[in-house]
Amino acid sequence: MLLYADAPSRRFRQVLGDVLFVGWVGLWVWVASVVRRATLALAAPGEQVRESANGLAKWFGDAAKKLGSVPLIGDRASDPFDGASTAATQLAAAGQAQIDAVHTFAFWLTLALVLTPTLIVAAYYVPMRVRFIRRAAAGRKFLDSAADLDLFALRAIAHQPLHVLAAISPDPAGAWRRQDEQVVRALATLELRDCGLALPSRT
Numbered sequence: 001m002l003l004y005a006d007a008p009s010r011r012f013r014q015v016l017g018d019v020l021f022v023g024w025v026g027l028w029v030w031v032a033s034v035v036r037r038a039t040l041a042l043a044a045p046g047e048q049v050r051e052s053a054n055g056l057a058k059w060f061g062d063a064a065k066k067l068g069s070v071p072l073i074g075d076r077a078s079d080p081f082d083g084a085s086t087a088a089t090q091l092a093a094a095g096q097a098q099i100d101a102v103h104t105f106a107f108w109l110t111l112a113l114v115l116t117p118t119l120i121v122a123a124y125y126v127p128m129r130v131r132f133i134r135r136a137a138a139g140r141k142f143l144d145s146a147a148d149l150d151l152f153a154l155r156a157i158a159h160q161p162l163h164v165l166a167a168i169s170p171d172p173a174g175a176w177r178r179q180d181e182q183v184v185r186a187l188a189t190l191e192l193r194d195c196g197l198a199l200p201s202r203t
Contacts, residue, residue: 001133001137002140004196014132017129021121024117028118029114032113039105040102046099049092050096053095054089057088057092058085139152143197150176153183153185156191168183
């Protein structure tokens with residue numbers, strides 16, 4: 001598998017593009033982590049409410065148990081404390097619900113901050129890189145020696161703009177049929193360059 005072009009200048013651009021793409025992803029992962037920490041800080045009031053309410057619920061519950069053991073008046077005396085314990089438990093549940101909501105929001109916000117800018121760039125960049133890799137790999141299979149240049153020269157005649165072909169020869173198709181080595185190599189060079197491959201040495 002050929003990841004990068006043979007030509008140094010194109011290979012440099014491809015490596016630079018890959019580095020910038022990875023850096024782009026890393027940047028948004030870092031931004032998302034900063035935003036996530038800041039968002040999770042919003043859960044602090046809920047945590048304080050939960051801890052305080054749980055403490056009150058335990059205290060009222062213990063007091064209700066102690067008063068409930070008092071003969072004759074125990075049940076009546078413990079009722080207000082049981083009610084207060086229940087109310088404190090509900091308050092703790094509300095605090096936990098706020099914490100859960102903040103954590104859920106932080107998760108989806110983090111995911112959106114990472115995926116949205118990454119996918120926007122990846123939707124353009126990744127298919128372009130995949131196309132190059134597939135095309136270069138396919139071209140490499142046919143390029144074992146200079147004897148294979150005929151195929152690439154023919155593809156150049158079919159794919160390259162007319163003004164580019166005219167700059168090589170006034171009759172590129174005729175030169176290809178005559179097996180003009182200089183023209184064939186020049187045509188093949190055009191197609192190979194598009195595939196990211198270098199012209200093989202003469203054999």
